[in-house]
Amino acid sequence: MKFKKPVLYLFLLILQILALKVISQFPQFIETWYSNGIYVYSSKLFRLALGWIPFSFGDVMYSFLIIYAIISVFKLIKTRFRNFIAFISKSLLFANIIYFSFHLLWGLNYYRLPLHQALDIDKDYTTEELISLTQRLIKESNTLHEQLQKTDSLPVEFSYSLQEVFQKSPKGYALVEDNFPKLEYSPKSIKNSLFRLPLTYMGFGGYLNPITQEAQVNGLQPPHRWPLVSCHEEAHQLGFAKENEANFIAVMATTNNTDPYFKYSGYIFALRYCLSDVYLRNPDAGELLVAKIRPGILANYRQSAEFWLKYQNPLEPILAEFYGSYLRANNQPGGMMSYNYVVALLVNYFKSKSELP
Numbered sequence: 001m002k003f004k005k006p007v008l009y010l011f012l013l014i015l016q017i018l019a020l021k022v023i024s025q026f027p028q029f030i031e032t033w034y035s036n037g038i039y040v041y042s043s044k045l046f047r048l049a050l051g052w053i054p055f056s057f058g059d060v061m062y063s064f065l066i067i068y069a070i071i072s073v074f075k076l077i078k079t080r081f082r083n084f085i086a087f088i089s090k091s092l093l094f095a096n097i098i099y100f101s102f103h104l105l106w107g108l109n110y111y112r113l114p115l116h117q118a119l120d121i122d123k124d125y126t127t128e129e130l131i132s133l134t135q136r137l138i139k140e141s142n143t144l145h146e147q148l149q150k151t152d153s154l155p156v157e158f159s160y161s162l163q164e165v166f167q168k169s170p171k172g173y174a175l176v177e178d179n180f181p182k183l184e185y186s187p188k189s190i191k192n193s194l195f196r197l198p199l200t201y202m203g204f205g206g207y208l209n210p211i212t213q214e215a216q217v218n219g220l221q222p223p224h225r226w227p228l229v230s231c232h233e234e235a236h237q238l239g240f241a242k243e244n245e246a247n248f249i250a251v252m253a254t255t256n257n258t259d260p261y262f263k264y265s266g267y268i269f270a271l272r273y274c275l276s277d278v279y280l281r282n283p284d285a286g287e288l289l290v291a292k293i294r295p296g297i298l299a300n301y302r303q304s305a306e307f308w309l310k311y312q313n314p315l316e317p318i319l320a321e322f323y324g325s326y327l328r329a330n331n332q333p334g335g336m337m338s339y340n341y342v343v344a345l346l347v348n349y350f351k352s353k354s355e356l357p
Contacts, residue, residue: 003085005089005093006085006088006089006092009089009092009093009095009096010092012096013092013095013096013099016096016099016100017099020103023108023111024111027111027112027113027114028113030108030109030111030112030113031112031113031118034108034109034112035108035109035112035239036182036239039106039108039109039239040239042105043105043106043213043237043238043239044186044187046105046189046212046213047187047188047189047213047214047237048187050189050212050213050214051187051188051189051190051214054191055191055194056191056192056193056194056209056212056214056216057212057214058209058211058212058214058216059193059194059195059209059216060194061211061212062195062209063194072087072090101211102210102211105210105211105213106208106210106211106213106236106239106241107210107241109239109240109241110241110242112239112241114245115240115242115245115248115345116344116345116348119345119349121345121348121349121351122344122348123344123348124344125343125344125347125348125351127278127281127282127285129347129351130274130277130278130281130343130347131278131282131285131289133274133346133347133350133351134271134274134275134278134289135289135292136350137267137270137271137274138271138289138292138293140255140263140267141264141267141268141271141293141294141297142292142293142294142297144260144263144264144267145264145294145296145297146294147260148260148261148264149296151296152294152295152296153295153296153299154296154299155224155296155297155299155300155302155303156224156261156264156296156300157223158223158224158226158261160223160226160261162192162217162219162223162226163192165226165227165230166188166190166191166217166230168227168257168259168262169188169190169227169230169231169234169253169257169262170185170186170188170234171257171258171259172231172252172253172254172255172256172257172262173185173231173234173238173253175256175257175258176252176253176256182238182239183238183249183252183253185234185237185238188234189213189214189215189237190214190215190216190217190230190233190234190237191214191215191216191217192216192217192219193206193207193216193217193218193219195216196218196219196220197220199216199218199220200218200220200221200308200311201311201313203308203311204218205217205218205221205225205229205232206218206229206230206232206233207233208233208236208237213237215230215233215234215236215237216233217229217230217233220307221304221307222300222303222304222307224261224264224265224268224300224303224304225265225304226265227254227257227259227261227262227265227266228250228251228254228265228266228269229250231249231250231253231254231266232246232247232249232250233246234250234253235247235249235250235253244341244342244344244345245342245345247269247273247342248342248345248346248349250266250269251266251269251270251342251346253266254266254267254269255267255270268297268300268301270342270346271293271297272301273342273343273346274343274346274347275289275290277343
């Protein structure tokens, strides 16, 4: 009889997993009834309830859960595993609650229609189209860099605080609503993570708490990344769960923002991803394109690279693999490489536009 509860909870967890497998086969249903239905209202409710709190409620919640888990394991060891069955039972019950809450409150967005279908654009592109977009991005990035930093060899220095970036980020979303009518971002709920140092060691610029709907930004990273990362996490809040899609939406929100610092953050981000793809396809063309970029933009790239290099540690590859597995388990077969699929969205979206924002 003592095995009755853990067996029941295990059965319920397996049942949830199987139910998700079935539901995930109907992306149009999820798109219509969940992503553009239930989720729109539930996410706004959470942002309204918790967005006004100056610190991350979700980070505090995680802290308590981590402390509780450590104490529970310590007690289990101290009692020489006499309460092992009860421990497993509670763990399986908790897993059921988290799994259900995760998908009900946000996770089903992983299984909505792919964004290229929603936008009615292609998902394939030629090297010529990629190079053409990269040239346009270089032109815009160079112009913005010259506007913000008169010395062409120096990086752009941001004068905004992180809180100011949070205040300005919704403006970009407001300006792209004509093309993306489902990007109305209000109320906002974005915060400087309490776990900034652990996030840095893990290699993360930000994350969304799927339970509390709070967007977290790692305020330790170089400021030129703040606008892009803020808009990326806000895109997750709006229901774009996949990383490539959130990156694309973030580029739209930053490059359409009237603030030149936001534009710069978005353009150099898009440029870096397109350049990386050019190098993979045609290294010689990549070298020619890099030679056209103002050295100060490359200096901003080096700022980011040097920042993350300082915090490299033996656990980072393990955590990267763990997160890659998480992405693959949530309808992103490319894992961490799915971040690079943003290039396909950028090329095909701008291919249909006569000029950049």
